[in-house]
Amino acid sequence: MGKVKEMRLSVQSMLILMMSNMGMDTPQNIEEITDFVLEDVQETADPVEWHSGDVAIAFRRWIEAQGTQSDENPEPKPKTIGVIGLGDRINNISELRKLMSDLDANDLVCVQSIDLETGDAEDLYPMNLDVIEGIELSDKSIVREVRFCQMMNSAPDTRDKQPVIDALIAQTINDYTINDYNHGDTTVIDEILHKLPFETLLHSLPEDQWVKYRYQNVLHDGVLIPVNDEHIWGEIRDTYEDDDKIYIDAWVSADDNEEGKTIAKVDKVAKNVVYLDDRAKTNKYAQEVIQECLKRL
DSSP states (O other), rough: OOOOHHHHHHHHHHHHHHHTTTTTTOOTTTHHHHHHHHHHHHSSOOOTTTHHHHHHHHHHHHHTOOOOEEEEETTOOOOOTTTTOOTTOOSSSSHHHHTTTTTOTOOOOOOEOTTTTTTEEEEEOOOOOOEEEEOOOOSSOEEEEEEEEEESSOOOOOOOOOHHHHHHHHHHHHHHSSOOGSSSSSSSHHHHTTSSSSHHHHTTTTTGHHHHTTSSSSEETEEEEOOTTTTTTTTTEEEESSSSSSEEESSSSSOOSSSSSEEEEETTTTTTEEEEEEEEEEEGHHHHHHHHHHHHO
8 A cells, every 4th residue: 555545544534533523423525625634734744753633733724724604504614723723632731721712601611531542532521620739740840730520410509608618617616625626526527528639638738748648558449559659758868977887867858947867877887778767678769878878888
C-alpha cells in the first residue's frame, strides 16, 4: 500500500472516530471530507509526526469552508473558539480560558471521558468542582489543583446550608462543653469529615503538619499499603561528627526552628551504619547521604 493511500485511510479513520465521539453518524460525503482534510494535513502538518490534532484542525477548516446555508434555511457558522482545534489536547489553564472565551450563559460545557483505543465516550455530568490550594510539585513550585468529581445524576439542592452548619457547630461546641472532650461523642463530625477529600482535610491543618500526614500508609480494600517514603524528610545532613562516628541528622521541613533528629550513625572505624530510624534503610534521600559518607571513609 502506498504511503499516501495509507495516510488517507488513517485520516478517514480518525475523522470517523471524531464524528462518533461527537454523536454524529458517518456522513455520505465522508470521501469528500477526507480528501479535503488529507490535503490540508499534507500542506500544514509535519510530514512524519502528524497526528489526530492536525486532522481535527483540518476538519474544522472544512466546516468553516462550507459557509452558511441558503437564505431559505440559514444557519450561523460554528463559533470559532480561541486558537485550539477540535480534538486538540489542552495542556494548561490559559488554553482552557481561550477555548471558553467565546462561550456565553446559553452554551453548555460537558467534560467527557474518552477511551482512545475504542473511541467510547462517557459524559461526566453533573459534577462537583474542588480547588485545592498549596500543591507542591517536584520542582518545589506551588500550584492550585482543580478537581472535577462526578456526582449522581440529580437535581441540584439549592437549599441554604448555612443555618444548618451554624446549628451543627453550636451543638458540637455545646456537647464538648457539657462532656469532657476525650469522652464526647464525635460520630457526626467524624462522618462528615470522612466525606471530604484527603487534601482538603490536610490543608485544614497548620502547614507544618502536612508532611507528617501526607506520606502515611493508605487504606486499600481494608488493607494498609505503605506509600513511597521518598519525601519523609525535607533535609538530611551529615555535618556533625566526633572521633569515631558521623551523625546523619534529618529534618521534616525547612523550618529553622524545627529540632533535627538523628536517624543513623556511620561508624568511621568499622565503616558500617547503625540505624536509629528503620525508614532510613530504604529512604532514597537518606541512603544517598549515607552512601556518600561511606565513600569518604
